Amino acid sequence: MSAVTETIQELLAIVGQEADYRNASLTLLENGNSRYVRDLKLNFTSTLTSAHLSEKECALLALSIAVNNNNTILTNFFEKQALAKEASAEDVAEAAGCASLLALNNVFYRFRHFTGKEKYTQIPARVRMQLMSSPVTGKEFFELMSIAVSAVNGCEMCVNAHENSILALGASEERIFDAVRIASIVTSAGKVIY
Structure with missing residues (x-):
């Protein structure tokens, strides 16, 4: 499993979706092995905190x-x-x-x-x-x-x-x-x- 696929699965788990859930946008990111997926996950998890x-x-x-x-x-x-x-x-x-x-x-x-x-x-x-x-x-x-x-x-x-x-x-x-x-x-x- 690629690092991108693993990160997508981690992000999906956070929001309560099944690991194999995909839509057109996630598929594009996964197929292109996009480094952005890591940023997306880190940005998203940061929404839950603020000083x-x-x-x-x-x-x-x-x-x-x-x-x-x-x-x-x-x-x-x-x-x-x-x-x-x-x-x-x-x-x-x-x-x-x-x-x-x-x-x-x-x-x-x-x-x-x-x-x-x-x-x-x-x-x-x-x-x-x-x-x-x-x-x-x-x-x-x-x-x-x-x-x-x-x-x-x-x-x-x-x-x-x-x-x-x-x-x-x-x-x-x-x-x-x-x-x-x-x-x-x-x-x-x-x-x-x-």
């Missing part, structure tokens, strides 16, 4: 990104991780709800930003966002999930607004950085584990 976020927060952030990216394997994995780190069912639901709400906001506010027309900022949005008003995970952490999803979805206006909110709530830039780092790693892993 600035608790393990529970890391898992919930990763869950929100997996839901945002519509990745069933990673959603199931990070849900289990979050629950194992003492997240409640309500915390888990909020991570999923945040992904959905921010997808809505990211499309809407990107549109407003891209057009740059004052008229569109004057028309009421007519969308409900009650989840943001009193989140069960706390305002600061909900904003961290929000900035992570917004970064993945490419909404500059949303990223800036959430960063300002997070800093105003007293959080450090290191917490913001780690939230976005986790989002990028989960997104990366989801390109080959799906």
